Amino acid sequence: MNVLVTGGAGFIGSHTLVELLENGHDVVVLDNLSNSSEKSLEKVKEIVSDYLNNPENKESTDNNKSLDERIKFYKGDIRDEVILNKIFDENKIDACIHFAGLKAVGESVAKPWLYYNNNIGGTLNLIKVLDERNCKNIIFSSSATVYGVPESVPIKEDCPKGSPTNPYGWTKSMLEQIFMDMYTSDNEWNIILLRYFNPIGAHESGKIGEDPNGIPNNLMPYITQVAVGKLEKLGVFGNDYNTHDGTGVRDYIHVVDLAIGHVKALKKIEEKAGLNIYNLGTGTGYSVLDIVNNFEAANDIKIPYEIKERRPGDIDESYCDPSKAKEELGWVATRDIRKMCEDSWRWQKNNPKGFKD
Numbered sequence: 502m503n504v505l506v507t508g509g510a511g512f513i514g515s516h517t518l519v520e521l522l523e524n525g526h527d528v529v530v531l532d533n534l535s536n537s538s539e540k541s542l543e544k545v546k547e548i549v550s551d552y553l554n555n556p557e558n559k560e561s562t563d564n565n566k567s568l569d570e571r572i573k574f575y576k577g578d579i580r581d582e583v584i585l586n587k588i589f590d591e592n593k594i595d596a597c598i599h600f601a602g603l604k605a606v607g608e609s610v611a612k613p614w615l616y617y618n619n620n621i622g623g624t625l626n627l628i629k630v631l632d633e634r635n636c637k638n639i640i641f642s643s644s645a646t647v648y649g650v651p652e653s654v655p656i657k658e659d660c661p662k663g664s665p666t667n668p669y670g671w672t673k674s675m676l677e678q679i680f681m682d683m684y685t686s687d688n689e690w691n692i693i694l695l696r697y698f699n700p701i702g703a704h705e706s707g708k709i710g711e712d713p714n715g716i717p718n719n720l721m722p723y724i725t726q727v728a729v730g731k732l733e734k735l736g737v738f739g740n741d742y743n744t745h746d747g748t749g750v751r752d753y754i755h756v757v758d759l760a761i762g763h764v765k766a767l768k769k770i771e772e773k774a775g776l777n778i779y780n781l782g783t784g785t786g787y788s789v790l791d792i793v794n795n796f797e798a799a800n801d802i803k804i805p806y807e808i809k810e811r812r813p814g815d816i817d818e819s820y821c822d823p824s825k826a827k828e829e830l831g832w833v834a835t836r837d838i839r840k841m842c843e844d845s846w847r848w849q850k851n852n853p854k855g856f857k858d
Protein backbone atom coordinates (compact mmCIF):
# COMPACT_ATOMS: atom_id res chain seq x y z
CA MET A 502 0.00 0.00 0.00
CA ASN A 503 0.99 3.63 -0.38
CA VAL A 504 0.35 5.11 3.03
CA LEU A 505 0.00 8.76 4.01
CA VAL A 506 1.63 9.02 7.45
CA THR A 507 0.82 12.27 9.24
CA GLY A 508 3.24 13.06 12.07
CA GLY A 509 5.63 10.48 10.58
CA ALA A 510 8.77 12.31 11.76
CA GLY A 511 7.76 11.92 15.43
CA PHE A 512 8.50 9.23 18.01
CA ILE A 513 5.87 6.60 17.17
CA GLY A 514 5.59 7.72 13.54
CA SER A 515 9.29 7.20 12.74
CA HIS A 516 9.29 3.69 14.24
CA THR A 517 6.17 2.87 12.26
CA LEU A 518 7.80 4.07 9.02
CA VAL A 519 10.57 1.51 9.57
CA GLU A 520 8.09 -1.35 10.00
CA LEU A 521 5.97 -0.24 7.01
CA LEU A 522 8.98 0.05 4.70
CA GLU A 523 10.47 -3.25 5.87
CA ASN A 524 7.14 -4.90 5.09
CA GLY A 525 7.01 -3.60 1.53
CA HIS A 526 4.70 -0.58 1.93
CA ASP A 527 5.55 2.88 0.54
CA VAL A 528 5.05 6.04 2.60
CA VAL A 529 4.25 9.71 2.11
CA VAL A 530 5.01 11.66 5.28
CA LEU A 531 3.28 14.92 6.19
CA ASP A 532 4.74 16.63 9.26
CA ASN A 533 5.11 20.29 10.25
CA LEU A 534 8.14 19.37 12.43
CA SER A 535 6.61 21.25 15.39
CA ASN A 536 7.79 18.47 17.71
CA SER A 537 10.30 16.56 15.59
CA SER A 538 13.25 16.77 13.25
CA GLU A 539 13.66 15.82 9.60
CA LYS A 540 16.80 14.00 10.79
CA SER A 541 14.58 11.19 12.04
CA LEU A 542 13.59 10.47 8.43
CA GLU A 543 17.25 10.22 7.40
CA LYS A 544 17.79 7.75 10.24
CA VAL A 545 14.73 5.75 9.16
CA LYS A 546 16.29 5.46 5.69
CA GLU A 547 19.58 4.26 7.18
CA ILE A 548 17.83 1.61 9.28
CA VAL A 549 15.71 0.32 6.40
CA SER A 550 18.61 0.41 3.98
CA ASP A 551 20.71 -1.74 6.38
CA TYR A 552 17.75 -4.10 6.71
CA LEU A 553 17.24 -4.46 2.95
CA ASN A 554 20.97 -4.90 2.31
CA ASN A 555 21.02 -7.89 4.64
CA PRO A 556 20.64 -10.97 2.40
CA GLU A 557 18.54 -12.65 5.11
CA ASN A 558 15.83 -10.06 4.57
CA LYS A 559 15.82 -10.05 0.78
CA GLU A 560 12.61 -12.09 0.64
CA SER A 561 10.64 -9.92 3.04
CA THR A 562 9.63 -7.38 0.42
CA ASP A 563 9.19 -7.69 -3.33
CA ASN A 564 9.19 -3.91 -3.69
CA ASN A 565 11.74 -3.03 -6.38
CA LYS A 566 11.63 0.77 -6.10
CA SER A 567 14.54 2.65 -4.54
CA LEU A 568 14.19 3.74 -0.95
CA ASP A 569 14.20 7.41 -2.02
CA GLU A 570 11.15 6.72 -4.17
CA ARG A 571 9.46 4.79 -1.38
CA ILE A 572 9.64 7.51 1.26
CA LYS A 573 8.42 10.97 0.34
CA PHE A 574 8.34 13.91 2.74
CA TYR A 575 6.09 16.99 2.69
CA LYS A 576 6.77 19.61 5.34
CA GLY A 577 3.37 20.99 6.16
CA ASP A 578 0.38 21.14 8.44
CA ILE A 579 -2.68 18.90 8.55
CA ARG A 580 -4.74 22.08 8.98
CA ASP A 581 -3.64 23.21 5.52
CA GLU A 582 -6.01 21.95 2.83
CA VAL A 583 -3.72 23.16 0.05
CA ILE A 584 -0.87 20.84 1.00
CA LEU A 585 -3.23 17.92 1.59
CA ASN A 586 -4.66 18.37 -1.91
CA LYS A 587 -1.15 18.69 -3.36
CA ILE A 588 -0.25 15.34 -1.77
CA PHE A 589 -3.31 13.69 -3.33
CA ASP A 590 -2.59 15.34 -6.70
CA GLU A 591 0.96 14.01 -6.70
CA ASN A 592 0.45 10.57 -5.13
CA LYS A 593 -2.00 7.71 -5.18
CA ILE A 594 -2.79 7.21 -1.49
CA ASP A 595 -4.42 3.95 -0.33
CA ALA A 596 -4.70 4.63 3.40
CA CYS A 597 -3.73 7.11 6.09
CA ILE A 598 -2.06 6.51 9.45
CA HIS A 599 -2.76 9.62 11.45
CA PHE A 600 -0.21 10.38 14.19
CA ALA A 601 -0.01 14.18 13.84
CA GLY A 602 -1.08 15.95 16.98
CA LEU A 603 0.14 17.78 20.05
CA LYS A 604 0.52 15.56 23.11
CA ALA A 605 1.85 17.46 26.15
CA VAL A 606 -0.75 17.12 28.90
CA GLY A 607 0.37 20.16 30.96
CA GLU A 608 0.63 22.40 27.89
CA SER A 609 -2.89 21.38 26.87
CA VAL A 610 -4.22 22.69 30.21
CA ALA A 611 -2.45 26.02 29.63
CA LYS A 612 -3.32 26.27 25.91
CA PRO A 613 -6.62 24.44 25.33
CA TRP A 614 -7.49 26.38 22.16
CA LEU A 615 -4.21 25.35 20.55
CA TYR A 616 -4.88 21.68 21.33
CA TYR A 617 -8.47 21.74 20.08
CA ASN A 618 -7.44 23.69 16.99
CA ASN A 619 -4.44 21.51 16.14
CA ASN A 620 -5.74 18.07 17.06
CA ILE A 621 -9.45 18.39 16.32
CA GLY A 622 -9.35 21.16 13.68
CA GLY A 623 -6.46 19.42 11.92
CA THR A 624 -8.15 16.01 11.96
CA LEU A 625 -11.45 17.44 10.66
CA ASN A 626 -9.53 19.00 7.79
CA LEU A 627 -7.75 15.72 7.09
CA ILE A 628 -11.02 13.75 7.16
CA LYS A 629 -12.59 16.25 4.71
CA VAL A 630 -9.81 15.81 2.15
CA LEU A 631 -9.69 12.00 2.59
CA ASP A 632 -13.45 11.93 2.01
CA GLU A 633 -13.27 14.18 -1.07
CA ARG A 634 -10.45 12.05 -2.50
CA ASN A 635 -12.36 8.86 -1.74
CA CYS A 636 -9.59 7.51 0.47
CA LYS A 637 -11.71 6.25 3.34
CA ASN A 638 -9.12 4.13 5.14
CA ILE A 639 -7.63 5.51 8.32
CA ILE A 640 -5.80 4.36 11.45
CA PHE A 641 -5.94 6.86 14.30
CA SER A 642 -3.63 7.24 17.33
CA SER A 643 -5.91 7.22 20.32
CA SER A 644 -4.87 6.72 23.92
CA ALA A 645 -5.66 4.87 27.13
CA THR A 646 -6.46 8.34 28.44
CA VAL A 647 -10.00 7.96 26.95
CA TYR A 648 -10.82 5.48 29.75
CA GLY A 649 -10.34 8.21 32.40
CA VAL A 650 -10.33 6.45 35.78
CA PRO A 651 -11.06 2.89 34.57
CA GLU A 652 -13.90 0.99 36.21
CA SER A 653 -11.64 -2.06 36.56
CA VAL A 654 -8.35 -3.49 35.31
CA PRO A 655 -7.32 -5.08 33.02
CA ILE A 656 -9.14 -2.66 30.71
CA LYS A 657 -11.04 -4.14 27.76
CA GLU A 658 -12.17 -2.11 24.76
CA ASP A 659 -15.80 -2.27 25.86
CA CYS A 660 -14.99 -0.64 29.20
CA PRO A 661 -17.01 2.61 29.21
CA LYS A 662 -15.03 5.69 28.26
CA GLY A 663 -14.42 8.01 31.21
CA SER A 664 -13.69 11.70 31.64
CA PRO A 665 -10.15 12.67 30.65
CA THR A 666 -8.53 15.06 33.12
CA ASN A 667 -7.13 17.49 30.54
CA PRO A 668 -7.83 18.99 27.07
CA TYR A 669 -5.30 16.68 25.40
CA GLY A 670 -7.26 13.68 26.62
CA TRP A 671 -10.52 15.27 25.51
CA THR A 672 -9.18 15.74 21.96
CA LYS A 673 -8.61 11.96 21.78
CA SER A 674 -12.02 11.16 23.24
CA MET A 675 -13.85 13.63 20.99
CA LEU A 676 -11.96 12.52 17.89
CA GLU A 677 -12.93 8.90 18.57
CA GLN A 678 -16.57 10.05 18.61
CA ILE A 679 -16.10 12.01 15.38
CA PHE A 680 -14.65 8.91 13.68
CA MET A 681 -17.56 6.79 14.92
CA ASP A 682 -20.06 9.32 13.56
CA MET A 683 -18.26 9.40 10.19
CA TYR A 684 -18.58 5.64 10.00
CA THR A 685 -22.27 5.72 10.94
CA SER A 686 -22.88 8.24 8.16
CA ASP A 687 -20.96 6.26 5.55
CA ASN A 688 -20.10 2.56 5.95
CA GLU A 689 -17.51 2.76 3.19
CA TRP A 690 -15.07 4.10 5.77
CA ASN A 691 -12.60 1.65 7.29
CA ILE A 692 -11.45 3.11 10.57
CA ILE A 693 -9.19 1.65 13.23
CA LEU A 694 -8.86 3.45 16.54
CA LEU A 695 -5.73 2.27 18.35
CA ARG A 696 -5.68 3.02 22.06
CA TYR A 697 -2.00 3.09 23.01
CA PHE A 698 -0.98 2.45 26.59
CA ASN A 699 2.49 3.78 27.58
CA PRO A 700 4.98 3.60 24.69
CA ILE A 701 8.66 3.58 25.68
CA GLY A 702 11.86 2.03 24.28
CA ALA A 703 13.46 2.83 20.95
CA HIS A 704 14.65 1.10 17.80
CA GLU A 705 17.40 -1.33 18.77
CA SER A 706 19.84 0.34 16.32
CA GLY A 707 19.89 3.31 18.73
CA LYS A 708 19.32 5.61 15.72
CA ILE A 709 15.77 6.78 16.46
CA GLY A 710 13.91 7.33 19.72
CA GLU A 711 11.90 9.77 21.79
CA ASP A 712 13.25 13.32 21.75
CA PRO A 713 11.13 15.49 24.05
CA ASN A 714 11.55 19.27 24.16
CA GLY A 715 12.64 20.68 27.53
CA ILE A 716 12.20 18.76 30.79
CA PRO A 717 10.38 15.49 30.07
CA ASN A 718 6.90 14.97 31.55
CA ASN A 719 6.86 11.22 31.02
CA LEU A 720 8.62 8.68 33.16
CA MET A 721 11.08 6.90 30.86
CA PRO A 722 12.55 9.99 29.17
CA TYR A 723 12.99 11.49 32.64
CA ILE A 724 14.85 8.37 33.82
CA THR A 725 17.14 8.29 30.77
CA GLN A 726 18.00 11.98 31.25
CA VAL A 727 18.91 11.26 34.89
CA ALA A 728 21.03 8.35 33.65
CA VAL A 729 22.87 10.53 31.14
CA GLY A 730 23.51 13.18 33.82
CA LYS A 731 21.25 15.91 32.41
CA LEU A 732 18.87 15.74 35.40
CA GLU A 733 19.89 15.15 38.99
CA LYS A 734 17.24 12.74 40.26
CA LEU A 735 13.84 11.36 39.48
CA GLY A 736 10.81 12.62 41.40
CA VAL A 737 8.43 9.72 42.06
CA PHE A 738 4.92 11.19 42.07
CA GLY A 739 3.30 9.61 45.12
CA ASN A 740 3.86 6.33 47.02
CA ASP A 741 0.41 5.98 48.55
CA TYR A 742 -1.49 4.62 45.55
CA ASN A 743 -3.47 1.43 45.84
CA THR A 744 -0.78 -0.69 44.14
CA HIS A 745 1.76 -3.34 45.24
CA ASP A 746 4.39 -0.76 46.27
CA GLY A 747 2.29 2.40 46.44
CA THR A 748 3.61 3.94 43.18
CA GLY A 749 1.52 4.29 40.01
CA VAL A 750 1.16 1.23 37.76
CA ARG A 751 1.10 1.49 33.95
CA ASP A 752 1.18 -0.79 30.92
CA TYR A 753 4.50 0.08 29.25
CA ILE A 754 4.85 -1.11 25.67
CA HIS A 755 7.92 -1.15 23.43
CA VAL A 756 7.50 1.39 20.63
CA VAL A 757 8.59 -1.20 18.02
CA ASP A 758 5.80 -3.55 19.14
CA LEU A 759 3.41 -0.61 18.88
CA ALA A 760 4.72 0.19 15.38
CA ILE A 761 4.18 -3.43 14.29
CA GLY A 762 0.60 -3.11 15.56
CA HIS A 763 0.03 -0.48 12.83
CA VAL A 764 1.26 -2.81 10.09
CA LYS A 765 -1.18 -5.46 11.37
CA ALA A 766 -3.97 -2.87 11.51
CA LEU A 767 -3.26 -1.94 7.90
CA LYS A 768 -3.91 -5.55 6.96
CA LYS A 769 -7.27 -5.32 8.71
CA ILE A 770 -8.00 -2.15 6.71
CA GLU A 771 -7.30 -4.11 3.50
CA GLU A 772 -10.01 -6.56 4.60
CA LYS A 773 -12.47 -3.64 4.68
CA ALA A 774 -13.53 -4.39 8.22
CA GLY A 775 -15.44 -1.19 9.02
CA LEU A 776 -14.86 0.47 12.36
CA ASN A 777 -12.70 -1.28 14.96
CA ILE A 778 -11.09 -0.31 18.26
CA TYR A 779 -8.05 -2.03 19.78
CA ASN A 780 -6.01 -1.62 22.94
CA LEU A 781 -2.28 -1.81 22.25
CA GLY A 782 -0.43 -2.75 25.42
CA THR A 783 1.31 -5.80 26.88
CA GLY A 784 -1.35 -6.55 29.51
CA THR A 785 1.22 -6.33 32.33
CA GLY A 786 1.41 -3.43 34.74
CA TYR A 787 4.66 -2.11 36.22
CA SER A 788 4.97 0.47 39.00
CA VAL A 789 7.29 3.48 38.88
CA LEU A 790 9.71 1.69 41.21
CA ASP A 791 9.53 -1.49 39.11
CA ILE A 792 10.66 0.60 36.14
CA VAL A 793 13.50 2.19 38.12
CA ASN A 794 14.65 -1.26 39.33
CA ASN A 795 14.44 -2.80 35.86
CA PHE A 796 16.30 0.13 34.30
CA GLU A 797 19.07 -0.15 36.91
CA ALA A 798 19.38 -3.92 36.44
CA ALA A 799 19.27 -3.84 32.62
CA ASN A 800 21.83 -1.06 32.24
CA ASP A 801 23.89 -1.23 35.43
CA ILE A 802 23.22 2.42 36.25
CA LYS A 803 21.91 3.83 39.52
CA ILE A 804 18.88 6.12 39.25
CA PRO A 805 18.63 8.35 42.33
CA TYR A 806 15.06 9.26 43.20
CA GLU A 807 12.95 10.95 45.85
CA ILE A 808 9.28 10.51 46.67
CA LYS A 809 7.21 13.61 45.85
CA GLU A 810 3.56 14.66 46.00
CA ARG A 811 1.06 12.97 43.72
CA ARG A 812 0.74 14.59 40.28
CA PRO A 813 -2.79 15.96 39.75
CA GLY A 814 -4.84 13.83 37.35
CA ASP A 815 -2.80 10.63 37.86
CA ILE A 816 -4.56 7.34 38.61
CA ASP A 817 -3.56 4.26 40.62
CA GLU A 818 -3.25 1.77 37.83
CA SER A 819 -3.88 1.34 34.14
CA TYR A 820 -3.17 -1.79 32.13
CA CYS A 821 -5.06 -3.46 29.37
CA ASP A 822 -6.41 -6.77 28.23
CA PRO A 823 -4.78 -6.96 24.77
CA SER A 824 -6.58 -10.16 23.68
CA LYS A 825 -8.85 -8.47 21.10
CA ALA A 826 -5.80 -7.29 19.12
CA LYS A 827 -4.34 -10.79 19.37
CA GLU A 828 -7.51 -12.49 18.12
CA GLU A 829 -8.44 -10.02 15.38
CA LEU A 830 -5.10 -8.59 14.26
CA GLY A 831 -2.79 -11.46 15.13
CA TRP A 832 -0.73 -8.96 17.14
CA VAL A 833 1.07 -9.59 20.41
CA ALA A 834 3.73 -7.45 22.09
CA THR A 835 6.90 -9.56 22.37
CA ARG A 836 9.53 -7.18 23.78
CA ASP A 837 9.82 -7.33 27.56
CA ILE A 838 10.53 -4.65 30.13
CA ARG A 839 14.27 -5.33 30.14
CA LYS A 840 14.44 -4.81 26.38
CA MET A 841 12.40 -1.58 26.73
CA CYS A 842 14.91 -0.31 29.33
CA GLU A 843 17.97 -1.36 27.29
CA ASP A 844 16.71 0.20 24.07
CA SER A 845 15.60 3.47 25.74
CA TRP A 846 19.05 3.79 27.23
CA ARG A 847 20.95 2.92 24.03
CA TRP A 848 19.10 5.71 22.19
CA GLN A 849 19.71 8.29 24.95
CA LYS A 850 23.37 7.29 25.47
CA ASN A 851 24.15 7.48 21.74
CA ASN A 852 22.20 10.73 21.31
CA PRO A 853 22.42 12.75 24.55
CA LYS A 854 20.92 15.75 22.72
CA GLY A 855 18.40 13.70 20.75
CA PHE A 856 18.29 14.76 17.08
CA LYS A 857 20.00 18.07 17.96
CA ASP A 858 23.45 16.37 17.99
Ligand code: NAD
Binds near residue numbers: 532578697699
Ligand atom coordinates in the same frame (compact mmCIF):
# COMPACT_ATOMS: atom_id res chain seq x y z
P1 NAD B 1 5.38 13.15 18.58
O1 NAD B 1 5.18 14.55 19.06
O2 NAD B 1 6.76 12.61 18.62
O3 NAD B 1 4.82 13.02 17.09
C1 NAD B 1 3.75 13.78 16.60
C2 NAD B 1 4.19 14.40 15.29
O4 NAD B 1 3.13 15.19 14.74
C3 NAD B 1 5.39 15.34 15.44
O5 NAD B 1 6.38 14.96 14.51
C4 NAD B 1 4.83 16.72 15.14
O6 NAD B 1 5.78 17.56 14.54
C5 NAD B 1 3.66 16.40 14.23
N1 NAD B 1 2.56 17.37 14.23
C6 NAD B 1 1.91 17.90 15.30
N2 NAD B 1 0.93 18.73 14.88
C7 NAD B 1 0.96 18.72 13.52
C8 NAD B 1 0.20 19.36 12.51
N3 NAD B 1 -0.78 20.23 12.82
N4 NAD B 1 0.48 19.10 11.22
C9 NAD B 1 1.48 18.26 10.89
N5 NAD B 1 2.24 17.62 11.80
C10 NAD B 1 1.98 17.85 13.11
O7 NAD B 1 4.37 12.22 19.38
P2 NAD B 1 4.25 10.63 19.42
O8 NAD B 1 4.60 10.19 20.78
O9 NAD B 1 4.95 10.04 18.26
O10 NAD B 1 2.67 10.49 19.27
C11 NAD B 1 2.04 10.22 18.03
C12 NAD B 1 0.54 10.19 18.24
O11 NAD B 1 0.21 9.21 19.21
C13 NAD B 1 -0.04 11.51 18.77
O12 NAD B 1 -1.30 11.73 18.18
C14 NAD B 1 -0.18 11.24 20.25
O13 NAD B 1 -1.18 12.03 20.84
C15 NAD B 1 -0.56 9.77 20.25
N6 NAD B 1 -0.25 9.08 21.51
C16 NAD B 1 1.03 9.14 22.00
C17 NAD B 1 1.32 8.52 23.21
C18 NAD B 1 2.70 8.59 23.79
O14 NAD B 1 2.87 8.27 24.96
N7 NAD B 1 3.73 8.94 23.04
C19 NAD B 1 0.31 7.85 23.92
C20 NAD B 1 -0.97 7.79 23.37
C21 NAD B 1 -1.24 8.43 22.16
Ligand code: UD1
Binds near residue numbers: 699719721723750813
Ligand atom coordinates in the same frame (compact mmCIF):
# COMPACT_ATOMS: atom_id res chain seq x y z
C1 UD1 C 1 0.62 10.51 30.54
C2 UD1 C 1 -0.64 11.31 30.33
C3 UD1 C 1 -1.49 10.65 29.25
C4 UD1 C 1 -0.68 10.50 27.97
C5 UD1 C 1 0.61 9.73 28.27
C6 UD1 C 1 1.50 9.73 27.07
C7 UD1 C 1 -1.13 12.40 32.46
C8 UD1 C 1 -2.06 12.51 33.61
N1 UD1 C 1 -1.37 11.44 31.57
O1 UD1 C 1 0.26 9.20 30.98
O2 UD1 C 1 -2.63 11.44 28.99
O3 UD1 C 1 -1.42 9.80 26.99
O4 UD1 C 1 1.33 10.39 29.34
O5 UD1 C 1 2.53 8.82 27.28
O6 UD1 C 1 -0.20 13.18 32.33
N2 UD1 C 1 5.93 9.55 36.99
C9 UD1 C 1 6.78 9.87 38.04
N3 UD1 C 1 7.74 10.81 37.83
C10 UD1 C 1 7.90 11.46 36.64
C11 UD1 C 1 7.04 11.12 35.57
C12 UD1 C 1 6.06 10.18 35.79
O7 UD1 C 1 6.67 9.31 39.13
O8 UD1 C 1 8.79 12.33 36.54
C13 UD1 C 1 4.92 8.50 37.20
C14 UD1 C 1 3.48 8.97 37.00
O9 UD1 C 1 2.95 9.47 38.21
C15 UD1 C 1 2.81 7.68 36.52
C16 UD1 C 1 3.92 6.95 35.75
O10 UD1 C 1 5.15 7.51 36.21
O11 UD1 C 1 2.44 6.88 37.62
C17 UD1 C 1 3.82 7.14 34.24
O12 UD1 C 1 3.74 8.54 33.95
P1 UD1 C 1 3.80 9.10 32.45
O13 UD1 C 1 4.98 8.53 31.75
O14 UD1 C 1 3.71 10.58 32.52
O15 UD1 C 1 2.51 8.47 31.76
P2 UD1 C 1 0.96 8.55 32.21
O16 UD1 C 1 0.77 9.42 33.37
O17 UD1 C 1 0.46 7.16 32.30
